[in-house]
Amino acid sequence: MSRAWTTFALWGVFLAVLTAVTTPFGADVYTWGQLAISAAFILALALVVFAYGRRAERVPGQRVRTRTDLSYPSMLLGVGLAALALGAELGLWLVLIGAGACVLAVGGLVREWRAERHAAEEL
Amino acid sequence: MIDTRQNYDDLFSVYWPIMLGVLVVIWVLTIVFVIRYRAGADRPLRRASESKLEYVYAGSLACVAVALLVITFNAMSDDPADSHPATLAGAKLPAGAQPVQIKTTAAKWKWRFDYPDYGIAQTAVGRAPARLVVPAGVPVQFEQTSIDVIHAFWIPEMRFKKDAFPGRVHRFVLEFPKPGILSGGKCAEYCGLDHSYMTFTVRVMEPGEFRAWAEANRGKRQ
Amino acid sequence: MTTRTASAPRRRTGPIEAFAGTDHKRIGLAAGGVGFAFFLLAGLLAMLMRAELAGPGMQVVSENTYNQVFTIHGSTMFYLFATPASLAIGIYLVPLQIGATGIQWPRAALTGVWMLIAGGLIMWGGFLTSSGAAAGGWTAFDPLSDTPSSPGPGMDYWIIGVVLSAVAATVWAWCLLATIVRRRTPGMTLLRMPLLSWGVLVACLMVVASFPALILAMVLLYIDRHLGGVFNPPDGALAYQHLFWFYGHPVVYVVFFPWVGAVAETVATFSGTRFFGYRLTVLSLLAFAALSMSVWGHHMFTEDAVANRYFSLTSTALLVPAGIEYFGLLGTMFRGRIRLAAPMLFALGFVLLFLIGGLTGIFVGSPELDYHVHDSYFIVAHFHYTLFGGTVFGMFAAIYLWFPKVTGRLLGETLARWHFALMFVGALLAFVPMFFLGHEGMPRRVANYTDPGNWETLNIVASIGGYVIFVSIVLFLVNVFRSLRTGRPAGPDPWQGQTLEWAAPSPPPRGNFTGPLPPVRSYAPLLDLREEAAAR
Numbered sequence: 001m002s003r004a005w006t007t008f009a010l011w012g013v014f015l016a017v018l019t020a021v022t023t024p025f026g027a028d029v030y031t032w033g034q035l036a037i038s039a040a041f042i043l044a045l046a047l048v049v050f051a052y053g054r055r056a057e058r059v060p061g062q063r064v065r066t067r068t069d070l071s072y073p074s075m076l077l078g079v080g081l082a083a084l085a086l087g088a089e090l091g092l093w094l095v096l097i098g099a100g101a102c103v104l105a106v107g108g109l110v111r112e113w114r115a116e117r118h119a120a121e122e123l
Numbered sequence: 124m125i126d127t128r129q130n131y132d133d134l135f136s137v138y139w140p141i142m143l144g145v146l147v148v149i150w151v152l153t154i155v156f157v158i159r160y161r162a163g164a165d166r167p168l169r170r171a172s173e174s175k176l177e178y179v180y181a182g183s184l185a186c187v188a189v190a191l192l193v194i195t196f197n198a199m200s201d202d203p204a205d206s207h208p209a210t211l212a213g214a215k216l217p218a219g220a221q222p223v224q225i226k227t228t229a230a231k232w233k234w235r236f237d238y239p240d241y242g243i244a245q246t247a248v249g250r251a252p253a254r255l256v257v258p259a260g261v262p263v264q265f266e267q268t269s270i271d272v273i274h275a276f277w278i279p280e281m282r283f284k285k286d287a288f289p290g291r292v293h294r295f296v297l298e299f300p301k302p303g304i305l306s307g308g309k310c311a312e313y314c315g316l317d318h319s320y321m322t323f324t325v326r327v328m329e330p331g332e333f334r335a336w337a338e339a340n341r342g343k344r345q
Numbered sequence: 346m347t348t349r350t351a352s353a354p355r356r357r358t359g360p361i362e363a364f365a366g367t368d369h370k371r372i373g374l375a376a377g378g379v380g381f382a383f384f385l386l387a388g389l390l391a392m393l394m395r396a397e398l399a400g401p402g403m404q405v406v407s408e409n410t411y412n413q414v415f416t417i418h419g420s421t422m423f424y425l426f427a428t429p430a431s432l433a434i435g436i437y438l439v440p441l442q443i444g445a446t447g448i449q450w451p452r453a454a455l456t457g458v459w460m461l462i463a464g465g466l467i468m469w470g471g472f473l474t475s476s477g478a479a480a481g482g483w484t485a486f487d488p489l490s491d492t493p494s495s496p497g498p499g500m501d502y503w504i505i506g507v508v509l510s511a512v513a514a515t516v517w518a519w520c521l522l523a524t525i526v527r528r529r530t531p532g533m534t535l536l537r538m539p540l541l542s543w544g545v546l547v548a549c550l551m552v553v554a555s556f557p558a559l560i561l562a563m564v565l566l567y568i569d570r571h572l573g574g575v576f577n578p579p580d581g582a583l584a585y586q587h588l589f590w591f592y593g594h595p596v597v598y599v600v601f602f603p604w605v606g607a608v609a610e611t612v613a614t615f616s617g618t619r620f621f622g623y624r625l626t627v628l629s630l631l632a633f634a635a636l637s638m639s640v641w642g643h644h645m646f647t648e649d650a651v652a653n654r655y656f657s658l659t660s661t662a663l664l665v666p667a668g669i670e671y672f673g674l675l676g677t678m679f680r681g682r683i684r685l686a687a688p689m690l691f692a693l694g695f696v697l698l699f700l701i702g703g704l705t706g707i708f709v710g711s712p713e714l715d716y717h718v719h720d721s722y723f724i725v726a727h728f729h730y731t732l733f734g735g736t737v738f739g740m741f742a743a744i745y746l747w748f749p750k751v752t753g754r755l756l757g758e759t760l761a762r763w764h765f766a767l768m769f770v771g772a773l774l775a776f777v778p779m780f781f782l783g784h785e786g787m788p789r790r791v792a793n794y795t796d797p798g799n800w801e802t803l804n805i806v807a808s809i810g811g812y813v814i815f816v817s818i819v820l821f822l823v824n825v826f827r828s829l830r831t832g833r834p835a836g837p838d839p840w841q842g843q844t845l846e847w848a849a850p851s852p853p854p855r856g857n858f859t860g861p862l863p864p865v866r867s868y869a870p871l872l873d874l875r876e877e878a879a880a881r
Binding site: 014030034038041079109 | 362364365368446451452453455456457458459467498501502505508509512513526534535547553555558583584587588591632635636638639642650652654655
């Protein structure tokens with residue numbers, strides 16, 4: 001994990017080089033702009049991975065991971081988001097149903113996270 | 124003046140043998156390896172990496188890419204039909220040239236060709252192809268646009284295609300080498316229901332014959 | 346950092362549980378299964394298209410219906426099949442290959458599965474409306490996709506379906522990137538990661554960098570359709586294409602890289618040696634992916650709008666990393682000990698057929714050549730060799746390779762050989778004629794053609810090829826159903842695999858591994874162990 005950031009950084013550098021190469025060709029703003037944004041984004045991601053790696057190294061030790069086997073709230077969230085999106089087309093009623101489903105789903109997810117943490121503490 | 128078909132054929136004559144050659148080499152190598160290196164034989168294992176060979180190979184690939192780019196860029200540089208936003212096709216014409224002007228308008232699902240010098244407008248009737256009439260051997264300057272969605276002006280026999288965009292004017296210059304009929308004109312950008320029927324034919328006439336035709340049809344709009 | 350996983354004992358799996366599990370294997374199978382189902386549906390649409398195009402005139406459907414059919418065929422293949430499947434294989438296999446017990450953020454991934462299902466249903470729901478499904482092509486260029494030219498809700502459903510599936514893919518990509526960053530077992534440096542996982546890694550990098558452009562384009566298109574004012578002349582249509590193709594080119598590599606990784610592992614396994622030139626291949630994967638982010642303007646060569654020379658440069662440069670990958674594949678086979686089991690047959694099919702797509706891709710990277718063949722059947726042939734020869738053959742290589750791991754049973758070899766032979770011949774019959782059709786002047790996305798000459802013959806051959814492919818896939822499905830019930834049991838490692846997943850039971854339990862992992866000292870840890878044992 002400590003060296004994963006170098007892969008992201010290398011890829012970001014590739015993208016930056018490809019952005020720079022547009023210059024002698026007189027590329028339009030959509031061309032170099034999208035390349036520049038993607039290069040910057042990936043380099044920022046590399047920075048985040050680097051920082052995370054440094055932080056994680058300072059916290060060694062065993063970690064118990066507990067997981068619920070099934071997660072119906074996750075299912076509901078996916079369907080709720082889809083209903084929200086489809087509601088843009090079919091009407092406010094569906095948007096509201098979707099929003100309600102999402103709220104319920106998030107509530108369920110919070111319960112799952114709490115239950116998992118509880119189980120981890122007991123182990 | 125660029126003969127677009129000749130330009131294409133010249134490039135093709137380099138690209139095609141290279142592509143075919145690579146295809147044959149890799150297919151043959153693959154089949155030979157599968158036959159020769161079957162399991163069961165007692166054979167020393169090869170190394171998992173040969174750095175020098177790999178980098179030499181990568182270098183040769185880069186050389187091939189450079190060679191292809193050189194001939195590609197060369198083919199583009201003299202072609203007035205190949206525009207860059209910074210260059211207008213008209214700037215590439217020889218001094219004193221008086222190209223025939225044609226305005227091409229694309230719409231769902233017909234082509235319309237206007238000859239501003241003669242007041243002629245031609246379009247298709249029903250699903251029949253529209254008729255484009257041009258002189259042979261002299262530059263013909265097109266100004267092309269669309270009044271609704273994106274279309275594309277394609278004359279396969281000329282190996283040439285240019286999109287027609289709403290709100291934009293594309294200028295290009297073509298020279299049709301020989302008199303005759305080019306029957307394959309098509310719209311090559313999907314534009315909806317009757318995209319398949321948005322066709323045109325090109326009648327290429329001797330310059331004298333073209334002038335006669337233009338004068339005879341002066342002012343005719345159909 | 347070591348991890349222990351505790352969970353409640355697993356209940357028996359019904360259909361709902363199969364799509365509600367947080368185990369990465371179930372999520373991968375759900376996403377992959379949904380994707381494969383859409384592959385079959387899109388394939389049926391292709392059969393309809395080939396039936397129509399076999400002769401001039403409209404014999405089977407109307408022009409309007411045909412336009413919907415090719416739109417939903419391409420859209421389903423890209424948004425609902427290829428992208429999900431290419432990430433699903435990562436969701437299933439990456440943790441196993443890197444010695445992890447699961448993926449990062451599995452619940453987010455599970456949410457994504459349901460967004461894909463919903464998005465696909467919504468997109469196909471367009472067929473149920475009175476004005477039909479979207480008919481703007483899988484690219485939905487503005488202004489064709491705008492309200493005056495595409496009235497009716499079909500296009501809106503299509504947009505919503507695309508957004509949902511793209512968001513799902515983006516979520517999966519983030520999960521996989523986090524998994525690769527955080528969950529590798531000690532000793533598994535990135536340069537010891539198997540090539541499938543590397544293929545997934547670069548695919549995910551491209552997803553997170555380019556899919557937002559698609560989502561933005563779709564949202565803006567939806568707003569333009571309902572409120573107007575977004576993609577206005579003179580430059581609106583161009584802006585749309587820049588956004589779309591910035592996604593639209595990387596996506597064809599997203600759906601390629603995981604499978605080239607799978608093929609690389611297959612070739613290594615069935616050549617009995619470790620992959621040749623691993624490090625250069627990894628570097629070239631990264632370069633390949635970066636380049637693929639910079640070539641999108643080659644879809645716009647005929648528009649007088651982009652720097653054609655720049656995009657020709659980057660597009661032609663692609664031959665360098667592509668050639669390096671082929672060097673690795675062939676170098677692995679060189680002096681190997683080759684076994685022609687089913688996975689290897691499909692891997693070889695990939696090598697031979699994707700090549701046609703790759704070479705013709707270099708061809709159209711030359712603008713003067715592209716001016717002729719752009720938007721013709723030549724391009725249709727080109728991308729079907731990269732997508733069918735690449736993604737589909739690679740996918741089947743992966744399925745035949747990992748089916749024993751996933752199910753504990755082997756797929757039948759005889760049916761597999763028939764599947765391969767028919768699909769290979771079908772792929773040549775179906776798409777080679779299209780090169781000639783396009784070169785002779787047949788545009789793409791046409792419901793009808795009325796030209797004289799050999800177009801009818803060429804189209805008939807192509808349609809026959811399509812039907813041969815269809816038969817081959819039926820054989821595959823028969824093989825799967827039979828093998829699931831009565832296939833030969835496979836142990837953990839039926840192929841003499843080289844990577845960590847072959848050290849897990851078949852199928853792997855929750856938590857993946859039931860004992861200590863083999864030591865990881867190279868990118869082929871199990872091969873290392875076997876060679877050490879043989880040396881002793």
